[in-house]
Structure formats: structure tokens, C-alpha cells
Amino acid sequence: xxxxxxxxxxxxxxxxxxxxxxxxxxxxxxxxxxxxxxxxxxxxxxxxxxxxxxxxxxxxxxxxxxxxxxxxxxxxxxxxxxxxxxxxxxxxxxxxxxxxxxxxxxxxxxxxxxxxxxxxxxxxxxxxxxxxxxxxxxxxxxxxxxxxxxxxxxxxxxxxxxxxxxxxxxxxxxxxxxxxxxxxxxxxxxxxxxxxxxxxxxxxxxxxxxxxxxxxxxxxxxxxxxxxxxxxxxxxxxxxxxxxxxxxxxxxxxxxxxxxxxxxxxxxxxxxxxxxxxxxxxxxxxxxxxxxxxxxxxxxxxxxxxxxxxxxxxxxxxxxxxxxxxxxxxxxxxxxxxxxxxxxxxxxxxxxxxxxxxxxxxxxxxxxxxxxxxxxxxxxxxxxxxxxxxxxxxxxxxxxxxxxxxxxxxxxxxxxxxxxxxxxxxxxxxxxxxxxxxxxxxxxxxxxxxxxxxxxxxxxxxxxxxx
Numbered sequence: 001x002x003x004x005x006x007x008x009x010x011x012x013x014x015x016x017x018x019x020x021x022x023x024x025x026x027x028x029x030x031x032x033x034x035x036x037x038x039x040x041x042x043x044x045x046x047x048x049x050x051x052x053x054x055x056x057x058x059x060x061x062x063x064x065x066x067x068x069x070x071x072x073x074x075x076x077x078x079x080x081x082x083x084x085x086x087x088x089x090x091x092x093x094x095x096x097x098x099x100x101x102x103x104x105x106x107x108x109x110x111x112x113x114x115x116x117x118x119x120x121x122x123x124x125x126x127x128x129x130x131x132x133x134x135x136x137x138x139x140x141x142x143x144x145x146x147x148x149x150x151x152x153x154x155x156x157x158x159x160x161x162x163x164x165x166x167x168x169x170x171x172x173x174x175x176x177x178x179x180x181x182x183x184x185x186x187x188x189x190x191x192x193x194x195x196x197x198x199x200x201x202x203x204x205x206x207x208x209x210x211x212x213x214x215x216x217x218x219x220x221x222x223x224x225x226x227x228x229x230x231x232x233x234x235x236x237x238x239x240x241x242x243x244x245x246x247x248x249x250x251x252x253x254x255x256x257x258x259x260x261x262x263x264x265x266x267x268x269x270x271x272x273x274x275x276x277x278x279x280x281x282x283x284x285x286x287x288x289x290x291x292x293x294x295x296x297x298x299x300x301x302x303x304x305x306x307x308x309x310x311x312x313x314x315x316x317x318x319x320x321x322x323x324x325x326x327x328x329x330x331x332x333x334x335x336x337x338x339x340x341x342x343x344x345x346x347x348x349x350x351x352x353x354x355x356x357x358x359x360x361x362x363x364x365x366x367x368x369x370x371x372x373x374x375x376x377x378x379x380x381x382x383x384x385x386x387x388x389x390x391x392x393x394x395x396x397x398x399x400x401x402x403x404x405x406x407x408x409x410x411x412x413x414x415x416x417x418x419x420x421x422x423x424x425x426x427x428x429x430x431x432x433x434x435x436x437x438x439x440x441x442x443x444x445x446x447x448x449x450x451x452x453x454x455x456x457x458x459x460x461x462x463x464x465x466x467x
Contacts, residue, residue: 054194055108055456057167058331058353058386060084061147062100063462066449067435068390069412071349073284073335076274078445079149079464082162082202085286085335086214087274089158089204092151100462102146106169108455111422112136113376114188114230115175117365135425136173136190144168146460156206161199164218168195185233188365193225196328198268212277216270221263222293222326229257230367236305255302256366260324262295284335290328290357297324327357335388343396349388353419356382361421377423388414390433403440410435410449429453442466 059065062080065072072080076088079098115134149162172191179186198221204214236252268291275283300319335349363375390412397405411434418428430453437447445464451457 054169054192055106055167057104057456058329058351061102061164061166061460062098063435063447063449063460064410064437066433066451066458066460067410067412067437067447068345068347068392069388069414069431069433071335071337071347071388071390071412071414073272073286073333073349074274074282074337075335075345075347076272076284077278079151079160079162080147081204081214081272082149082151082160082200082216083147083164083270083288085272085274085284085333086202086216086270087204087212087272087284088277089151089153089160089202089214090156090206090212090274091277092153092158095152095467096150096464098147098149098151098462098464099145100147100460101143102165102167102458102460103141103143104167104456104458105141106138106171106456108138108169108171109425109427110136110138110173110190110420111361111376111425112173112175112188112190112228113362114190114228114365114367115177115186116376117186117188117230117232117367134175134188136175136188138169138171138173138190138192140169140171142168142170147462158204158214160202162202162216164198164200166196166198169193184235187229187231187233189227189229189231191225191227193223195223197221197223202270206277210276212274214272214274218268218270219265220268220291221265222291222295222328223263224260224293224295224326226260227257228366229255230365231255232367251304251306253302253304254367255300257300258366259298259300260295260326261298262293264293264295266291266293280339282337282339284333284337286331286333286335288331288333290330290354293326293328295324295326296321324359326359329357330354343394345392345394347388347390351386351388353384353386354382355384355419356380378421379423381419381421384417384419386414386416388412392435404438405441406439408435408437408447410437416453416455427455429455431456 059070060072060080060083062078064078065080065084072084076085077091079096081088112134144165146165149160151158151160170193175188177186198218200216200218202216204212206212232254234252235254268289270286270288272286298319298321303316306313332352333349337345337347339345358381360381361378363378390410392408392410394406394408413432416429416431418426420427431451433451435449439445443466447462449460
């Protein structure tokens with residue numbers, strides 16, 4: 001069997017590709033040719049890791065808001081209003097400090113396009129398929145301080161300072177397949193380490209008894225390290241050219257990969273309106289900007305081989321880098337709340353989330369791309385609608401029970417739409433939430449909220465101290 005058996009078929013994917021020889025003239029651009037592109041070519045974005053797999057936490061950060069299913073824009077009656085709806089801070093009547101801690105368990109399914117490199121072309125019948133489930137998973141568990149704040153109210157004006165952590169995910173995923181005919185080993189590896197934090201100032205003004213307005217400005221940081229790599233080992237089958245009994249210490253590797261690395265900052269903001277605060281019926285409108293963050297996208301190729309013969313020993317590495325902008329989602333929220341009695345609250349909220357600001361996924365793997373004839377369908381990312389619903393019932397005690405003056409019980413939920421961009425992977429996810437809250441004495445409020453879904457399970461505990 002010729003040593004160039006499949007290397008020629010794929011146009012010497014790595015070393016010839018880097019020198020500028022196009023493998024499939026006239027075919028649509030695919031990621032197996034990313035190292036042929038100019039560093040300023042927008043097609044680079046298609047070869048970035050799957051950023052859309054990140055489970056961005058777009059809920060208000062507090063335990064009470066979580067217990068209400070995130071339907072908090074028309075309620076916004078605690079310190080987290082600086083994020084949920086800044087106008088709601090006018091409801092607060094005394095200085096207070098608050099701390100909120102979030103524990104989250106992630107189980108995120110995503111489509112890894114590199115794994116389709118393990119699927120052979122139909123025109124090569126002796127080459128057996130090695131798998132048809134290119135679904136990776138990111139799993140992580142962490143505990144973070146999700147929100148800290150200090151609020152100081154005046155007669156009609158309220159100011160606050162706060163810190164917010166919108167979530168963190170650190171995980172890796174690997175898919176390994178071995179082709180049975182030629183014993184090629186394919187490895188599709190992905191990893192991510194991301195965290196979003198913000199320090200902000202917020203203010204709210206009560207125009208009259210019916211209307212309040214508010215705004216927050218935040219110094220928001222995105223810390224992102226992400227990679228996606230496709231490798232094949234044993235591709236050239238040099239070992240078949242050596243006589244029986246001759247040991248071949250062959251190290252045959254072709255790797256193409258992408259890294260996104262960067263820590264950047266942007267000034268983001270929230271703007272909110274609250275109608276009839278704390279009234280029987282209330283409404284809220286909030287716009288939140290996600291911000292733009294500059295990172296470095298590095299694309300690289302490794303093509304190496306070692307064996308006893310000179311013709312099959314070489315070691316090649318090449319890379320190219322460019323700046324890339326990651327745009328986190330903007331959110332426009334509309335909320336309504338109804339208080340039929342002093343002890344009941346029902347709230348609903350509609351969010352329009354602009355996921356279209358994130359990079360679309362890649363339709364092909366990095367290594368062979370469309371040369372195998374295998375690709376997947378990509379739906380362009382865009383705006384999605386998320387509906388939140390929550391209810392709260394408060395039980396008042398005639399005398400304190402274990403120091404508690406009351407107990408609030410909350411239930412809620414929302415549905416996160418399918419926004420990963422890969423048509424074959426359905427990631428629509430329903431989140432169910434619950435919450436408890438109480439007050440000790442005149443100054444200490446304690447709340448607990450929980451969230452359960454296929455992708456994320458979380459618990460938030462908060463304490464608010466009123467001066």
C-alpha cells in the first residue's frame with residue numbers, strides 16, 4: 001500500500017495546505033482550509049470554538065428573583081434591582097447591605113464539529129464509519145459570590161454600589177474514535193474557562209407615585225480561554241511499508257486547532273422603568289447591554305512524523321492570530337406583577353435575548369472539513385424569546401417562630417430556547433425554580449432560591465441587613 005495512500009486524497013491536508021495549495025477549488029469555505037485565509041478574513045469566525053455552548057446566566061442575581069422564576073422586572077423590590085430593574089430601588093426606604101452566594105452544577109451538551117472528521121467519505125467504501133454521535137459535554141460545579149451591594153436611599157432618589165458575578169464555567173470534553181479498517185485514531189477535544197464579573201454604580205429616581213426610573217453603569221470583565229482541536233494519529237500508515245519484524249517507532253500526527261484567549265473590559269449599562277411600584281398591579285421595562293470584548297483567536301496546524309526512513313520524518317508547525325470581538329447578549333425585558341392580596345404575588349416577564357451577537361458555529365470539522373462530504377446544518381443565531389412566570393405566598397406569624405416573623409414560599413419557571421446554532425442538537429431547556437424567604441427581627445432578611453434543569457442546577461442564598 002502506497003505511503004501516500006490517503007495523504008494525496010486529502011491534498012496533504014496540513015503541510016501542503018500551509019504553503020498555500022488549495023485542496024478543493026470552487027468548494028464552499030470550510031475550517032479545514034482556515035490556515036489558507038488572510039488573517040483579516042471574516043471566515044475565521046466560523047473556525048472559532050463553540051462559544052454559543054456557554055450557559056450565560058441572564059437572570060437577576062438574587063435568591064428571591066430566582067424563586068420567582070426570574071420574573072422580577074416588575075417587582076424589583078430588593079437590592080438586586082440594580083441589575084433586575086434599577087428603577088425598583090426607589091422602593092427601598094432604609095440603607096442596606098446584601099450578599100448573595102450561588103452554587104451551580106453545569107451539564108452542558110454541545111455539538112463538537114471536529115468529531116465529524118471521524119466520519120469517512122461515502123466515496124471510500126473500504127473506510128468504515130467510527131461513530132455518529134458528535135455531542136460533547138461540559139461539566140462543572142462551582143460556588144461564587146454572585147452579588148454584593150450597598151444601597152443608600154434619599155427622599156426621592158436612591159444610589160447603590162454593587163459587584164456581580166454572572167457565572168463561571170471551567171470544563172473540558174473529549175471524543176475519541178478509532179477507525180477499524182486503517183486503525184486511525186481521531187480525537188476531538190474542546191475546553192473552556194470563562195467568567196463574567198462586573199462592578200457597578202446605580203441610581204433611581206421616583207418621578208411621582210406612579211413612575212420611577214433608574215439606570216446602572218458597570219465595568220464588566222470577560223475572562224475567556226477556549227479551545228477546539230481536531231487530531232488524527234496513524235493517518236499515513238507508514239508502518240505498512242516496513243518489512244515484518246521491523247519495529248516502526250512512528251509518530252504520525254496531523255492536528256488543526258483554534259484557541260480563543262483574552263481578558264477584556266467594557267462599560268455596560270442597564271436602563272429601567274417601573275410603573276406603579278408596589279401597587280396592586282405594576283409593570284417594568286428594562287434594557288441590559290451585554291458589551292463587546294476583544295480577544296485573540298489563534299489558529300494553528302501541527303504536521304509531524306517520525307520513522308526510520310528519511311522520507312517520512314518531518315516536523316511542521318504553523319499558526320496565525322487575529323483579534324476577534326465577542327459580543328455578549330443584550331436583553332430587553334417586559335414584566336408585569338399582580339398582588340391580589342397582601343400575602344400573594346404573581347409575576348410574569350418576557351425577555352428578548354439577542355444571541356445573534358455571538359459567533360455562529362462551524363458546519364465542518366477543522367481537519368478534513370467538507371473534503372469528506374460530511375457537514376451539519378447551521379441555523380444563524382438570532383433573537384430568542386424567554387418567558388418567565390413566578391408566584392409567592394407569604395405566611396404571617398402572630399408570634400415569631402424560631403425568630404422568624406414570616407415565611408414566604410415561591411415557585412416559578414422559565415424555558416430557555418434552543419440557541420446553540422446546530423440544527424441537529426436540541427437544547428431547549430425548561431427550568432423549574434423554588435424559593436423560601438423570611439425576616440428575623442426588624443433588620444435581617446434571609447432568602448433561598450433553587451433552580452433545576454437539564455443544563456444547570458443552582459442554589460442561591462442571600463442575606464440583607466437593613467440599618
